[in-house]
Amino acid sequence: MADQLMQQLVNSLLIGSVYALVAIGLTLIWGVMNIINFAHGDFLMVGMFVAFWFYTLFGVDPIFSIPICAAVLFLLGLVIYRYIVSKVMTGPILAQLVVTFGVSIFLANLAVMLWTPDFRLIDKPLLSGTWTLGAVQLSVPKFAASVGSVLVSAAVFLFLRKTKTGKAILAVEMNRESALLVGINTERINSLSFGLGSALVGIAGAFLSMYYYIYPQVGGLFGLISFCIVAFGGFGSIEGAFIAGILIGFVQTLGGYFFDPAYKYAIVFMVYLITVWIRPQGLLGG
């Protein structure tokens, strides 16, 4: 019994770290621009497919696709921001909420049109197999994905706190008007944040592609869970998103283990609802 529990705890950490990376990308966008990118999950899907096609067509292992996925998604984020999202920022809130749904539906179905709804898998990645540590089975790709996610998350923390651009992003996040007064080009920061947030989820996609099924609708659930994670951790809070991602990994895995695997996502959503009832601003939100 204890062994099983150990396994579940390990699994929690593995999925939680990837969730954390996805959530950090989302919260960056949310915190800076106060807009929820409902297409975030579909960006993840695009990242996964980029990795898949580079593997299938050019034999590039997902590990080496990471920079490619980051770049592609960064560009996609920039384009979507510049030509679509930026235009609704001055409009009614409803339009802001709805527009990224449009992007989401468009992207998911573009994928269907281009690549069919079939499920794909990268069958022979460089990192494969399972390590056995005592009673725990550790899937190598999952482990690599989670370690990679933590490393990238750490890199993001450092970038935001130590570089001039990163600090500018944090400034805009904290107080837009003041940032403007100090001479920060908030429009440029917007584009950058959207691009960066998308790049992060693209990297998460590359990680996930090492072991997860790749198909056009995969973004749906991941997207929903990432919204819950971000709101749970406190919108705009990078630390909050990271911690919340890990916690939700636990909630999902342990919830599924102790209660019923079919309900694991329902449990995540329930935890989210309870949290916003008791603490509407999330764990670390202001």
Next chain:
Amino acid sequence: MSSLPLLEVQGVSKRFGGLLANDDVSFTVKDGEIVSIIGPNGAGKSTLFNCITGFYRPNAGRVLYQGKDITRFGADRICKLGIARTFQIVQIISDMTVLENVMTGAFLRSARNGAARAKAEEVLRFTGLFEKRNAAATALTIADKKRLEVSMALATRPKLLMLDEAMAGLTPFELKEMIGLIRKVRENGVTLVIVEHVMEAVMELSDRVIVINSGRMIVEGTPKEVVVNTEVIQAYLGERYHVGS
């Protein structure tokens, strides 16, 4: 008429992180009075307002209204009890007409559309906005918007009306009109507590003046007494100025 003061503020303190915005403030307001609260910018006047009207919860102290402890009550409950207020930045409902705005206030006491409308029209006649009742609320001048805000508050049939810098931004003519309106309100049996910077209004209207500086109440008295008080002058002009030396 009971001898109980209408409003009692007892030792109210409010802290924001490291900043003590209100420090042990106490005063009472009797039925039918007009009391002004003055003080330099940042003295804590609006914070005090918010503590009394249920927008903030004081860290210490009590607020008693008609003898009842309302310190922990929410703003909507306090309104129902009969305390109405306005804001420094005028808060009205932008996608409604003047009449609809006031009706929204009237609905607190009148459940039906017809009764609310009648009450609203009555209030608008009182405040002089009746002619403009079908105008869009956003189309009004600043002075009229302030009058609208007062009308909305009056429609809730308060016993105590608290005005937060109602005179700010008004021309001399508009100022006279607002002063006249406030007098009318008091004549109609409503007690008033007003936060003000415009000294002319304070001098003309107040029965008593309370001076707040750096969160503390430093002086209380009639307008004449307060205006020559050295502490008050120092508070406004800084320590470097000496009076009567």
Next chain:
Amino acid sequence: MRTFTPRQISVSAVVLILLILYPLFVRGSFPVHVMILVFLFGMMGVAWNIIGGFAGMFSFGQVAFFGIGAYTSSYLLTTYHVSPWIGLLAGGVLAALAAAAIGIPCSNLRGHYFAIASIAFAEIVRIHFNNWKLIGAAEGLTLPMLPESFRNFMFHSTKTPYYYIILGFLILSLIACSWVSTSRMGFYFRAIKESHDVAKVLGINFVRYRLGAIMISAFLTAMAGTFYAQYILYLDPESVLILPISIQIVLVSMLGGAGSIMGPVIGAAILLPISEVTRVWLGYKGTGIDMMIYGTLIMLISVYQPKGVWGLLSTIGRREA
């Protein structure tokens, strides 16, 4: 909301007469089917508007109430042979109770948080129904084929009676919405939507009024669900509890003009024919082109006409005046 001008009344009367005569003059069942969908989503859009357009609570989880309504009446029918009309009321009441249950914790949430909470709620319902053996889980529920009659709320040879029923429901929803908007509730919603401070200072108890609005909205949406069940005669979670339905409900309201009573109906009248026609022409191969068009439409509307058709008409009206 203003009282209606004589011109508006006569225009509405003409439109109503045309709508009543419509099924008698068109050929085939597809045009009637499209209009049924228009009325169905129009109705749900009007219900959404009560909380979204008026009170500023943008719910992206209305499909939960749709599904609860559909499943309640269908389960009562298949298992206990309860009349669908009674099932309709039962579904509405259950949905209203569910709305109250979720509404209390969510009543203080703003904008984005409320939207996500509503999605989370709807997903919980979907996942639960997907695993609930009692109502068929993922396999779904098939309604019994009863002899066609108004009493049985079932017709097999023609869609026309369905058309009139849903039109009636829609008119009912419009009356409810209109009543809400001119009543104290309507005024309070607009105050709450404007600013929480204004609402508080006028003595408005948020929780009470928000709950009231959410419950009315849920009841009406559940009615639409029962109608759908009786129309299609088959339910499963993947067709009556999915997010795209919620999005479509928001969309018709936004397209027509959230905050105006007729807005969602206009939005539905524009959006549903487009989506149905593209689905039939382009969607059946599974290529997803129809949905790509739909997604593009959403983006275009959000960017270029977020206030919807009603917003457009108001601007024109104001210029003329």
